[in-house]
Amino acid sequence: DAMVIQNPRYQVTQFGKPVTLSCSQTLNHNVMYWYQQKSSQAPKLLFHYYDKDFNNEADTPDNFQSRRPNTSFCFLDIRSPGLGDAAMYLCATSRGAIGQTFWLDEQYFGPGTRLTVT
Amino acid sequence: DQQVKQNSPSLSVQEGRISILNCDYTNSMFDYFLWYKKYPAEGPTFLISISSIKDKNEDGRFTVFLNKSAKHLSLHIVPSQPGDSAVYFCAASPTGNQFYFGTGTSLTVIP
Numbered sequence: 001d002a003m004v005i006q007n008p009r010y011q012v013t014q015f016g017k018p019v020t021l022s023c024s025q026t027l028n029h030n031v032m033y034w035y036q037q038k039s040s041q042a043p044k045l046l047f048h049y050y051d052k053d054f055n056n057e058a059d060t061p062d063n064f065q066s067r068r069p070n071t072s073f074c075f076l077d078i079r080s081p082g083l084g085d086a087a088m089y090l091c092a093t094s095r096g097a098i099g100q101t102f103w104l105d106e107q108y109f110g111p112g113t114r115l116t117v118t
Numbered sequence: 119d120q121q122v123k124q125n126s127p128s129l130s131v132q133e134g135r136i137s138i139l140n141c142d143y144t145n146s147m148f149d150y151f152l153w154y155k156k157y158p159a160e161g162p163t164f165l166i167s168i169s170s171i172k173d174k175n176e177d178g179r180f181t182v183f184l185n186k187s188a189k190h191l192s193l194h195i196v197p198s199q200p201g202d203s204a205v206y207f208c209a210a211s212p213t214g215n216q217f218y219f220g221t222g223t224s225l226t227v228i229p
Contacts, residue, residue: 004161035219040127042120042207042219043162090161106152107217109161 004110023091030096124220141208148210
């Protein structure tokens with residue numbers, strides 16, 4: 001009954017070699033998020049999609065891109081991974097229904113993809 | 119700059135006793151607050167929420183208290199059970215959609 005699925009769970013890539021992480025959801029939620037979480041740190045929002053509208057956090061490096069080809073899928077592309085990009089990457093969704101009281105808009109998280117850069 | 123802070127990285131509590139997890143925030147625009155629980159190898163799961171129009175929200179064994187003037191919220195778990203052992207994240211938002219997370223507190227409930 002997985003609702004937010006992330007593949008793969010573990011990804012190893014080489015320094016500078018592009019890598020793509022994927023996320024899919026069965027909840028039909030409007031909003032999808034990508035977070036980066038480094039060891040012992042808080043999850044940090046990278047960007048989110050409200051439907052097809054892309055919203056980038058101001059301090060998200062240009063090295064990180066995202067694609068959302070349809071409601072169910074969202075991809076995180078790291079164009080040239082550096083050693084500092086090794087982290088857990090969490091995908092989340094929320095309903096984001098127009099007119100809904102947003103404080104009810106809890107986020108549903110996937111299990112994460114742990115990225116290692118060698 | 120960390121806008122949401124959980125200053126206790128870990129907490130140990132005896133089974134049956136109360137667990138109190140604390141969270142402080144710096145942005146006075148935050149109006150929506152959530153607590154998430156995270157088990158190893160899993161993503162965070164929603165636990166309980168509160169908005170600034172309330173100072174308390176209760177759901178079974180879990181109660182969240184909000185003190186807006188102190189920019190402080192706390193999660194109380196009573197009675198604590200071994201299955202509650204997990205990392206607890208608080209998260210805050212000005213809009214209810216984009217949340218800023220704390221670094222988490224690892225709770226261990228000792229049988």
